[in-house]
Amino acid sequence: MTERRGSTGAGDPEPGPHLHDELLGELLDGDLDPDARLQAEDHLAECPQCQRAYSELVDLGHQARALPQEIQPTRDLWPGIQAEVRRRRPWVTWGYGLAAAGIAALILGTVFFSPWGHEMAEMESPPEDPASTTFVAQVREVEEAYEPTIQELRLLVEDQELAPETREVLEESLAVIEEAIREAAAALEEDPGSPQALHGLRRMYDAKVEVLRLVAGRSSSI
């Protein structure tokens, strides 16, 4: 957890082993558990060297955030690119539609886990359109990362004797999440490079997992 930091001044006291950079980063990000955080803060309060390192880390973050997050072109290039792509490949629009339909089905948790799912998804993903491919790949990656856990939890929940009103709340809540997933996926389709949309999509899958986990845990604990 700690390391020796290079001496930066003869007058510095030595309050113990120093905090290493990763730990300082976790402290800054708020990722430490309460005990580790307290321990780190106690050390930080007494150690000028680690204080300096921490300040540098804070400043570095500020500087990084001050940089432009993206470089904008001088004009909007996408309409021209889109028009050209569509002119060359008339099926692209249809491909988007199919991809969207695939995503909707995927979100419902059927396509990639049914015997015909893989084949259909492969057939319907337009491989030569970069934006669409990125979009489908991004959504598929997220979905594939979460779906096994979701399916497992679904089975656990199905096995439970839930009161009808609880099941209703669960289904309503999952519907809210799935609507949010559709919105995030649609945003990702519009803007395949959008970190916000991708983040939103992942978060909603997280939420779905957490809700199922909560209900599965709740109903099986009594």
Add this chain to the structure above:
Amino acid sequence: MTTCVKGWRGRGRYVSGASLLLGLLILNPATVMGQERVEERHPLRGDGRLEVEVVSHSVRVHGWDREEVQLTGTLDPATQRLEISGSDEELHIRVVHERGSRSGHAGELELHVPSGARLGVGTVSGSAWLEGVTGEVHGATTSGSLELLGSTPSHVTMATVSGSIRVEATSPDLRLTTVSGAISATGATGRAELTTVSGGVRLEAAAPLEQVRVNSVSGPAEVRGPLAERGVVEVESHSGSIRLGIPPDTPADFEVNTFSGAIRNELTGDEPSSPRFGPGRSLNFRTGDGSIRIRLRTFSGQVTLEPSGGGDR
């Protein structure tokens, strides 16, 4: 640890006697039928652990300064058996219903427990209400509500599916989760993590907050109060609104983002901006030395920053 179970209506059976080896095993000879009264006393150390599991009973827990648990109340007619087992270090109280049975009359249990005990209360449809406790508190219900009042617990974890959670207690560590229920927490002092799908979330600090994480899908989220030096606040929502009220002189580094929602800044004169092309709005600015980290993010909900009372930061 398993429990020796005594039933009624001829259903009694022994699951295991392992707990006999672990300490004091308390059979409950006063198992009752129908909505009968129950009255029990069992020793429990001041730092012992107590777990209570019920189905539809409401549970009221009071902390006291004795090293014993007193259980009083009524069991509802659907109760199959009451199990009490364990030792003076760890006590389990469980009300078992016949599978699938429902009763129109919910039973009520009242417990007096050592105030410093570590408590776990689980219900299905019953509500739990706790006051005057100082140890860890863990609460979970499906559709019942959870309330923790007038307490100073070291750690609080509460989870519900549709029930609401209300905490009016001073605690350095709160973790509250609901699916559709509302969360209201006043008195947080250190770390707070609140999660909901569609319920509203409101967190109000009693002392500077060190670490706040709120996650919502469609429920509105509100965080209000002073923040500690080098504190971290992260609030995320999909379509729910986010409202952050902090003292105007809070030295913080702000990053606010929304994909299609709006951002209102009533805290400073800084204005949100949009990228030249594509969706999204963001607001990044810094006040003072920027030592507190604030990250607010929605997909389509509105974000509001506003001044709030000072506190003692």
